[in-house]
Amino acid sequence: MKSLFLLFLTTFLVAADPIPEFSRQPYLQLATDDSIRIVWRARTQMTPRVVFGSTVDSLSSKVPAAQILTRTHPSLSEDNPIFKDAPVETRQFEATITALKPLTSYYYAIYDGDKRLTPADTSYRFKTNPVPGKENPVYFWVVGDSGTGGKAQAQVHTSMVEHTAKKGQPIDLYIHVGDMAYGSGTNKEFSDRFFKMYEPTLRNTVCWGSMGNHEGKTSKGATGIGPFYDAFIHPAKGEAGGLPSGKEAFYSFDYGKVHFICLDSHDLDRRPTGEMAQWLKADLEKTKAEFLVAFFHHPPYTKGSHDSDREGQLVEMREHIMPILESGGVDLVFTGHSHIYERSMLIDGAYQTPSVAKGVILDDRDGDPEGDGPYRKSAGLTPNNGTVAVTTGHGGTTNRRSGTHPLMRRIILANGSCLITIKDDTILGEMLDLNGEIRDTFAIKKSGVVTHTVIENPWQPQPLRPAKKPTTPTAPRGATALIEKGATWSYLAGAHPAGDPTDWAAPEYDCSEWKTGKAGFGYGDDDDTTEINMRGKFTTVYVRKEFDLPAGANLNKLGLSVSYDDAFIAYLNGHEVHRQGVDNKQGAEAAGFKNHDANKTFEYFPLKSLSKILKPGQKNVLAIEGHNVNLTSSDFTLHPRLLLGK
Amino acid sequence: MMRSCLLALLLVIIPASSPGHTDVSETIKALSSKIAGKATADLYYQRATEFRALRESDHAIEDLRAALKLEPKHRQAKISLIRALGKSDEALAMATSYLVGGHSAHSAIEAAYLVAHIHHLRGENVHALAICEKIQALAKSHENTIDLLHADILLDLARPADAAAILKNSWQRTQSIVVRNNWIDLALTAGQTTAVLPIISEELSSSRFRSSWLIRRARASLILKKPAEARADLSTALLEITPRIHPERPDLTLITDRGLVHALMGNPVLARRDLEELRKSSLPPAYYRLLSDTLAKR
Numbered sequence: 001m002k003s004l005f006l007l008f009l010t011t012f013l014v015a016a017d018p019i020p021e022f023s024r025q026p027y028l029q030l031a032t033d034d035s036i037r038i039v040w041r042a043r044t045q046m047t048p049r050v051v052f053g054s055t056v057d058s059l060s061s062k063v064p065a066a067q068i069l070t071r072t073h074p075s076l077s078e079d080n081p082i083f084k085d086a087p088v089e090t091r092q093f094e095a096t097i098t099a100l101k102p103l104t105s106y107y108y109a110i111y112d113g114d115k116r117l118t119p120a121d122t123s124y125r126f127k128t129n130p131v132p133g134k135e136n137p138v139y140f141w142v143v144g145d146s147g148t149g150g151k152a153q154a155q156v157h158t159s160m161v162e163h164t165a166k167k168g169q170p171i172d173l174y175i176h177v178g179d180m181a182y183g184s185g186t187n188k189e190f191s192d193r194f195f196k197m198y199e200p201t202l203r204n205t206v207c208w209g210s211m212g213n214h215e216g217k218t219s220k221g222a223t224g225i226g227p228f229y230d231a232f233i234h235p236a237k238g239e240a241g242g243l244p245s246g247k248e249a250f251y252s253f254d255y256g257k258v259h260f261i262c263l264d265s266h267d268l269d270r271r272p273t274g275e276m277a278q279w280l281k282a283d284l285e286k287t288k289a290e291f292l293v294a295f296f297h298h299p300p301y302t303k304g305s306h307d308s309d310r311e312g313q314l315v316e317m318r319e320h321i322m323p324i325l326e327s328g329g330v331d332l333v334f335t336g337h338s339h340i341y342e343r344s345m346l347i348d349g350a351y352q353t354p355s356v357a358k359g360v361i362l363d364d365r366d367g368d369p370e371g372d373g374p375y376r377k378s379a380g381l382t383p384n385n386g387t388v389a390v391t392t393g394h395g396g397t398t399n400r401r402s403g404t405h406p407l408m409r410r411i412i413l414a415n416g417s418c419l420i421t422i423k424d425d426t427i428l429g430e431m432l433d434l435n436g437e438i439r440d441t442f443a444i445k446k447s448g449v450v451t452h453t454v455i456e457n458p459w460q461p462q463p464l465r466p467a468k469k470p471t472t473p474t475a476p477r478g479a480t481a482l483i484e485k486g487a488t489w490s491y492l493a494g495a496h497p498a499g500d501p502t503d504w505a506a507p508e509y510d511c512s513e514w515k516t517g518k519a520g521f522g523y524g525d526d527d528d529t530t531e532i533n534m535r536g537k538f539t540t541v542y543v544r545k546e547f548d549l550p551a552g553a554n555l556n557k558l559g560l561s562v563s564y565d566d567a568f569i570a571y572l573n574g575h576e577v578h579r580q581g582v583d584n585k586q587g588a589e590a591a592g593f594k595n596h597d598a599n600k601t602f603e604y605f606p607l608k609s610l611s612k613i614l615k616p617g618q619k620n621v622l623a624i625e626g627h628n629v630n631l632t633s634s635d636f637t638l639h640p641r642l643l644l645g646k
Numbered sequence: 647m648m649r650s651c652l653l654a655l656l657l658v659i660i661p662a663s664s665p666g667h668t669d670v671s672e673t674i675k676a677l678s679s680k681i682a683g684k685a686t687a688d689l690y691y692q693r694a695t696e697f698r699a700l701r702e703s704d705h706a707i708e709d710l711r712a713a714l715k716l717e718p719k720h721r722q723a724k725i726s727l728i729r730a731l732g733k734s735d736e737a738l739a740m741a742t743s744y745l746v747g748g749h750s751a752h753s754a755i756e757a758a759y760l761v762a763h764i765h766h767l768r769g770e771n772v773h774a775l776a777i778c779e780k781i782q783a784l785a786k787s788h789e790n791t792i793d794l795l796h797a798d799i800l801l802d803l804a805r806p807a808d809a810a811a812i813l814k815n816s817w818q819r820t821q822s823i824v825v826r827n828n829w830i831d832l833a834l835t836a837g838q839t840t841a842v843l844p845i846i847s848e849e850l851s852s853s854r855f856r857s858s859w860l861i862r863r864a865r866a867s868l869i870l871k872k873p874a875e876a877r878a879d880l881s882t883a884l885l886e887i888t889p890r891i892h893p894e895r896p897d898l899t900l901i902t903d904r905g906l907v908h909a910l911m912g913n914p915v916l917a918r919r920d921l922e923e924l925r926k927s928s929l930p931p932a933y934y935r936l937l938s939d940t941l942a943k944r
Contacts, residue, residue, distance in 0.1 A: 282823050
């Protein structure tokens with residue numbers, strides 16, 4: 001058993017050194033039951049040759065030269081198909097191997113003329129798909145939002161490799177739900193953050209990709225042009241079992257009894273009128289698969305780093321595309337974009353905005369075979385019989401949770417990926433974190449005829465625990481106001497002050513160009529004297545005011561009394577003396593804001609260590625930068641007072 | 647030495663920065679800060695994209711204008727602004743000026759498509775048609791989206807047979823199933839059955855859900871004066887569609903199909919009820935045109 005594990009590990013982790021002749025190491029694309037593509041790039045022209053065979057020592061079959069396509073940069077004016085975004089001298093080679101046997105393992109080697117480039121090891125292999133419709137288990141990996149090139153991405157990959165090796169079961173295919181090459185999906189970012197990262201897996205496993213918004217910065221779904229489409233070869237002509245879409249942005253393929261559907265949620269029309277939805281409807285009508293898995297980038301249900309109740313692409317995928325998928329009998333929907341792992345209960349008809357649990361949950365148990373037991377569905381594809389939606393945008397970047405989505409059974413903030421097995425009548429899903437631990441397990445058993453009744457009062461996930469409100473001291477009784485409520489201040493709105501971040505708070509700063517107005521400043525909530533039209537435009541307002549500090553004032557009794565929404569940083573004579581609800585930095589670079597409602601009340605903040613800052617008996621300056629938590633916030637308030645206790 | 651070792655150690659310990667984006671509002675805020683520092687056309691364009699994600703089109707348009715003010719030739723900002731301005735005079739003027747400007751063959755087709763699309767939205771179909779015909783003549787390997795628009799325009803001009811011919815060619819060129827199915831629908835609208843019936847039969851024998859194809863065959867039967875066969879197909883289609891329709895939140899594509907079945911079966915009240923449901927949705931009328939046309943005719 002141990003030797004078997006080592007064999008697999010060796011096979012998987014043969015990353016070795018990259019082969020210098022390749023500028024992009026060999027990877028597999030577009031597998032069917034009788035064909036596959038092997039793709040690689042080189043910095044110079046070569047005489048490409050590919051051989052393959054059923055054992056690693058006997059690569060007796062040769063791919064005809066006519067079946068090896070060379071793509072070159074358009075500026076070379078060569079009579080080749082072109083690709084767009086790579087160094088001019090780069091060539092991309094695509095070897096199409098045909099007439100293969102279904103469900104058969106082959107080994108391959110790539111040559112430049114007579115020079116063998118790939119080593120003679122078992123990791124350069126591929127396995128054809130089973131015949132569409134034929135019973136055969138499938139084990140696949142789903143990853144999203146991984147393309148940072150960082151440590152977490154590498155660990156997520158390694159944990160999958162080690163887990164599958166330990167299990168003695170390599171994955172049959174790999175699905176990426178987008179954002180595989182931050183920040184703009186350029187050729188270089190693809191090479192560094194996707195191909196290099198996953199190279200040992202990509203050389204023997206097909207990755208089926210869907211375009212994320214980051215790839216969408218340089219690649220366009222409507223035209224199929226850009227680095228994403230240079231890298232991936234998708235079955236736009238229905239080569240792999242689905243209906244021809246005519247576009248590589250959305251497509252489908254079969255693996256045995258499983259039909260996979262990839263959609264472009266980023267830059268194509270998502271309405272039922274659009275080409276994508278029309279194709280989806282036709283494709284769902286045609287397929288006779290028994291399991292249906294859809295994947296795309298923008299999640300219809302999430303409260304992670306994105307909110308599916310607010311953002312257009314997410315709302316539209318839920319309102320327009322989910323009804324078509326569910327009336328077609330979809331089982332699983334994988335998405336990314338939101339940097340979190342969220343897995344739903346068994347749901348149907350959850351298309352409202354905002355999402356609600358009432359009337360849409362068919363089974364609110366955990367779906368864990370070792371827990372409450374698997375979800376149940378009818379055998380085959382049955383319309384509106386229940387879907388499990390998984391947001392798997394936790395493949396390598398920083399995770400975040402902004403709330404609690406009411407359809408979710410599991411919400412986990414950890415980097416990881418999903419491993420899915422579909423065997424006999426059951427789908428088994430596992431979330432594997434970057435440390436190799438299974439953090440969630442669910443199953444869907446599809447057998448017989450299952451009729452669900454919508455659960456009236458379903459189980460609900462724990463709300464995100466609000467931060468405990470710190471108790472703040474109250475203003476001292478009988479304090480004198482050095483700056484009164486409703487005082488007139490100089491203020492700057494809609495721009496940041498010139499100079500270093502705190503220059504503007506210093507006594508000598510010239511604010512004669514600033515406007516003046518009476519406190520409080522802001523909008524919304526009807527608690528502001530000086531209305532500032534900042535919603536959707538900017539989030540920061542700067543105010544400053546001179547005040548007389550009596551000689552002999554007890555500086556230990558000085559404090560701010562502020563009505564604020566959401567956050568602020570206060571300075572006395574240019575020195576920061578208090579920050580509230582701002583985690584990092586200041587001014588234009590301030591970050592990490594916390595929501596806070598003014599509620600028409602003032603909170604008191606005693607100020608400390610002022611003896612070296614203030615000048616009793618002289619003019620001093622209080623300056624405050626007020627921050628709104630975001631541009632779309634419904635209100636903003638900044639109304640400061642400065643109090644001196646007895 | 648010590649310092650460089652420490653730096654090297656830090657580089658190993660600290661993971662590479664995560665360039666993945668966060669919440670849209672935070673991205674907007676970060677872009678706003680950058681714009682406040684030094685505004686560029688790209689920054690405004692990026693912020694417009696984020697505003698669009700939040701469906702705040704006024705802010706998006708404002709930023710796209712700001713981008714073009716700084717960089718009048720910013721291609722993505724220009725195209726996005728043209729699209730955001732819909733069928734307005736300004737959109738048409740911008741698209742037309744973009745069309746006559748110098749650019750690559752691909753951009754020229756994109757610009758021509760935009761101009762044709764805006765003319766079509768404005769009901770100026772003769773202008774729109776002339777542009778589509780020019781694209782057909784000059785760029786043989788264009789996207790099938792252009793053919794679908796071309797066919798829509800011809801249908802508006804009451805030329806369904808010509809529209810069908812455009813899509814038939816397009817299907818043969820692109821193999822897009824959407825184009826093929828639209829061709830079949832238009833051919834039936836034009837009263838043509840010979841070329842499409844074999845495909846309909848093949849689809850009926852190989853599809854899991856057959857209702858779309860039963861409706862098409864029923865339309866062909868009605869053209870061929872076989873009302874009993876049409877009725878039988880429509881009844882079967884209705885039996886298949888009904889259980890697929892979610893009682894509270896239906897798939898509108900199925901409502902369209904059901905409405906069409908009712909209209910073709912001579913049940914105008916039920917057909918109108920479905921049409922009303924479609925009208926209440928945000929979908930453009932072109933989506934349920936076949937249903938409304940069929941109802942009007944019958």
